[in-house]
Amino acid sequence: MQNVHAMRAHVRAEFEAADVAGDDAFAVRFERFFTELRDPLVALYGDDPRFADAWRRLLRAIAETAAGRSRELRMLDHEREITPDWLQREHAVGYVTYVDRFAGTLAGVRERLPYLRELGVTYLHLMPLLAARPAPNDGGYAVVDYGAVDPALGSLDDLRALADDLRASGMALCVDLVLNHVAAEHPWARDPAFLRTFPDRDGPDAYERTLPDVFPDTAPGSFTWSDEHERWVWTTFNAYQWDLDYTNPDVFVAMAEAMLGLARVGVDVLRLDAAPFLWKRLGTNCQNQPEVHELLQAFRAAMRIAAPAVAFKAEAIVAPQDLVPYLGTGKHEGKECDLAYHNVLMVLLWSALASGRVGLMTSTLLAMPPVPPGAGWLTYVRCHDDIGWAITPEDAARVGEDAYLHRRFLADWYAGDFPGSFARGARFQPDPRTGEARTSGTCASLAGLESAPDDGARKLAIRRVLLLYAIAFAHGGLPLIYMGDELGLRNDTAYLEDPHKADDNRWMHRPAMDWTAAERRHDAATVEGQLWAGLRRLIEARRATRAIHVQGTVQPLWTGNDHVFGLGRAQAGERLLVLGNFTADPQPVGLGVLHDHGFQLDEAAGAVDGRPVEAHQDFVVLAPYQHLWLVG
């Protein structure tokens, strides 16, 4: 074997001792990623007597997974090894949905693939689908068996068949992996060594001095008394979601086995749920601890050796300076997640839409650390969760705003409580201590479709939806369409009838697919037809624009008009400038701004938006919520 990786003598001895068999490709990967796997685990568990055995089991699981890869999956491994940016290319478009709400079962999803193909989807994220505890289970985020599919949705074989179908259609499959916690009923939760427990309130009280509440309204505090263990159990989220103790190497190996199991089924991307919470430290908010990044590097190295086609997506809804490290920075550069949710962009889009001003968005994006090479953003407008108004005091201060007041304004605006608001959302988990709240509601309802009294108002709402999606599509990375946004599905109140859901208003923006509405998607006279056509234009524009490829640079630009956002991109000699008017009024932008950046205005700039360009001698006027795409 070639010594592709310089190893210190004692590590080399361990490498030789590991003696893990496999084919040539496996051997090369094992040597290449050996230290990336071993170093973080030794740092975390080196002194733990359980480590030696855990390590052996981990290596065995990795080798077995690699050996079990079909010829087709091995080809995919090779293909993605030489195309590491496969998720972020200009034709990549994601779609996110619950299996049951979209098509009943996994078999049903297979039947609906033509719909997704027609839209142009290349990546399908299915919400939690592994066996969960009976309701309430937080939409499946309380797993009882990582090796089984929820029987109501189908079987592991159905999942395999779906993955095969998707692959044949050029679509990748993303599945949730709930890393931080298990259902209280999971067999692992019978073993106190897998949990963080405390005999009395001393520990919980000490931690809670600095722990924020995730669900302050419905699940206050972060600990739950267990009669079974006669101890307090760490429960960051709901009382039935028990946090795992990652200081125990057996927990790491158990979760690694769950990951590898999904790789064996043919899953392409793992969404690592609640990644920031994996490691707890007294005196902190117990998020984003350095050890979290060691864990993620080790998980990723294990997967790179076993099944390199499988990518990691971080679900870390945290502040900008804490977010970028999930894509691998510093000593973890190139060794962590391939993708992370750009929740900062998502929040700023809605903020700009409510205020009609783009200064906060422009300056905050300009101040964000760059994405490390090889990694990319998931850009999105809505997802299954609430919108947490994560605007920091530093970011607000840069544009002379007060972060607290602006966050309160946004919560009011999107609950429909602010004078002039077009939104029909709801407050999620209002925190009585701070008066703050997050926001629930579908994209369409938040953008004004539900409140629209007439055709004119409906048209504006449609324009708002398409403007937000236009920025998400132009930004670079992998854009996600949340199921129903392509048809303008409105808030669904049916959850109020279900006692296991009624207290969680996130269900209002998780409607069932409306296939009758979908049938109207080719009728330009309907809301569905206009949204569908608008999104289709965005997908086509993205495909045709090499500058969108993630390896290019993305640069927010000042346009000289505080109501018009500017986003510039450059890649391999091609350049793109997108302008977006965030108000319901016409807005001028001086042509000098365009010329300074090397762009000329032409008629084609309005093609993606679908409205003509209103050009004057020295300026261009953007129609309400219009977006212009200029290629240079």
Ligand code: OTU
């Ligand atoms: C995630 O969200 C899921 O997306 C939620 O649907 C789950 O309820 C939750 O985990 C528990 O499994 O706090 O308000 O930084 O923000 O993990 C949603 C990440 C959440 C957290 C995120 C979490």
